[in-house]
Amino acid sequence: MALLEVRDLVVQFHTHDGTVHAVNGVSLDVEEGETLGLVGESGCGKSVTNLAVMRLLPRPAGRIVGGQVRFEGIDLAGLPESQMRELRGRDIAMIFQDPMTSLNPVLTIEEQMVETIRAHRDVRQAEARERAIELLRMVGIPRPEARLKSFPHHFSGGMRQRVMIAMALALEPKLLIADEPTTALDVTIQAQVLELLQRLTTERGTAVILITHDLGVVAGMAHRINVMYAGFVVETGLTTELFAHPRHPYTVGLLHSIPRLDAEEGEPLIPIEGTPPDLRRPPVGCPFAPRCAWRLPACWEDNPALEPVLRGATVETTGPRATHRIACWNPPLPQEAAAGRPLREGFVPAPPPGGTLRAPSELEVPVEEDLVVFEPGGGPVTALPGAHELPEPPAGDGR
Numbered sequence: 001m002a003l004l005e006v007r008d009l010v011v012q013f014h015t016h017d018g019t020v021h022a023v024n025g026v027s028l029d030v031e032e033g034e035t036l037g038l039v040g041e042s043g044c045g046k047s048v049t050n051l052a053v054m055r056l057l058p059r060p061a062g063r064i065v066g067g068q069v070r071f072e073g074i075d076l077a078g079l080p081e082s083q084m085r086e087l088r089g090r091d092i093a094m095i096f097q098d099p100m101t102s103l104n105p106v107l108t109i110e111e112q113m114v115e116t117i118r119a120h121r122d123v124r125q126a127e128a129r130e131r132a133i134e135l136l137r138m139v140g141i142p143r144p145e146a147r148l149k150s151f152p153h154h155f156s157g158g159m160r161q162r163v164m165i166a167m168a169l170a171l172e173p174k175l176l177i178a179d180e181p182t183t184a185l186d187v188t189i190q191a192q193v194l195e196l197l198q199r200l201t202t203e204r205g206t207a208v209i210l211i212t213h214d215l216g217v218v219a220g221m222a223h224r225i226n227v228m229y230a231g232f233v234v235e236t237g238l239t240t241e242l243f244a245h246p247r248h249p250y251t252v253g254l255l256h257s258i259p260r261l262d263a264e265e266g267e268p269l270i271p272i273e274g275t276p277p278d279l280r281r282p283p284v285g286c287p288f289a290p291r292c293a294w295r296l297p298a299c300w301e302d303n304p305a306l307e308p309v310l311r312g313a314t315v316e317t318t319g320p321r322a323t324h325r326i327a328c329w330n331p332p333l334p335q336e337a338a339a340g341r342p343l344r345e346g347f348v349p350a351p352p353p354g355g356t357l358r359a360p361s362e363l364e365v366p367v368e369e370d371l372v373v374f375e376p377g378g379g380p381v382t383a384l385p386g387a388h389e390l391p392e393p394p395a396g397d398g399r
């Protein structure tokens with residue numbers, strides 16, 4: 001049994017504009033001492049997945065409408081709010097993407113930290129204060145004794161983020177969810193904070209879910225990675241495996257969009273063309289289809305389930321033998337992943353039923369304009385003449 005088990009989590013927001021399908025059946029496991037990286041473009045559901053785990057979705061709009069979250073085998077959905085509050089901070093702590101959401105603007109840092117520590121631990125005021133000072137020092141706050149008297153607005157964004165990290169670590173949680181923990185920090189402090197997180201996992205066995213846009217950060221920190229797209233996990237596997245052998249077209253795009261150490265100076269970055277789907281539409285088919293150069297006719301109709309890359313392999317969800325899995329009908333071949341585009345002779349990405357794509361702006365655009373292309377200066381992939389034998393989509397139950 002993993003420390004955290006999330007199964008088929010579905011989260012929706014009910015807004016004036018309609019229902020936002022933010023998380024569409026996400027499953028993930030995290031073991032003690034393991035760091036799981038969550039990556040994906042803005043809006044793909046990274047924060048919402050974790051807010052749902054913490055039962056901190058903005059109410060009343062945000063709702064868990066399906067799935068299960070178990071922590072140490074306990075179903076969190078069934079816990080009374082008072083027990084959930086106990087668990088938060090003590091067992092599961094979250095470093096929020098926006099530091100101000102978890103700091104109280106009218107209380108000093110000392111009041112907030114001491115209160116947090118004493119709410120969960122039977123310690124005297126002075127002892128809690130000492131612990132707060134130690135934690136602030138650990139995250140690189142200079143003169144922590146003096147800074148305890150400050151209010152959150154006295155701190156810069158980076159300092160606030162460090163205070164928040166110190167507060168999250170105060171109770172030595174078993175699971176730490178770090179949502180973009182280093183974005184507001186300069187490079188030196190960023191390295192210190194990451195080192196601190198790494199020490200926690202190795203020395204104390206803290207499990208970490210690390211959410212970040214920075215693939216360099218996950219490469220150095222995470223044992224495993226979940227790649228998310230439009231509220232789905234589309235690829236999961238060991239970090240080393242995923243970087244060396246990405247098998248989902250979206251992951252291939254992400255990896256081609258980061259600068260490489262061996263890149264020629266001045267070589268352009270290759271953005272992923274197109275935009276993610278409008279999550280107010282219920283997902284039909286593969287959500288990446290409008291941007292995917294590998295798509296087959298089936299991709300427009302059926303959303304593939306997350307299946308082992310090696311068909312029929314036994315699935316391990318955690319640990320050093322975690323199974324590499326993807327949700328894709330037509331995975332790029334290794335040489336195609338390296339090139340960033342399909343190389344099969346005469347391959348034509350399947351046009352959408354009806355022949356046009358619906359852009360987020362609701363404008364009809366020609367199908368060729370929205371495809372993923374990763375070669376510098378390669379231009380959009382256009383339909384190549386000639387028929388081509390396409391691999392059969394594997395049998396799957398769809399999602």
Ligand SMILES: Nc1ncnc2c1ncn2[C@@H]1O[C@H](COP(=O)(O)OP(=O)(O)OP(=O)(O)O)[C@@H](O)[C@H]1O
Nearest residue numbers: 013020022041042043044045046047048058061279
């Ligand atoms: N309070 C809300 N009301 C309505 N929709 C929301 C709300 N919060 C999030 N969403 C929607 O849920 C989806 C997932 O959002 P989420 O914040 O999880 O994205 P993210 O992957 O964390 O992005 P980022 O990298 O920008 O932080 C988005 O489409 C977002 O617009």
Ligand code: SF4
Nearest residue numbers: 286289292299328329
């Ligand atoms: S090949 Fe099909 S299933 Fe795979 S990512 Fe592209 S559109 Fe989705």
Ligand SMILES: [Mg+2]
Nearest residue numbers: 046047048097
């Ligand atoms: Mg987020």
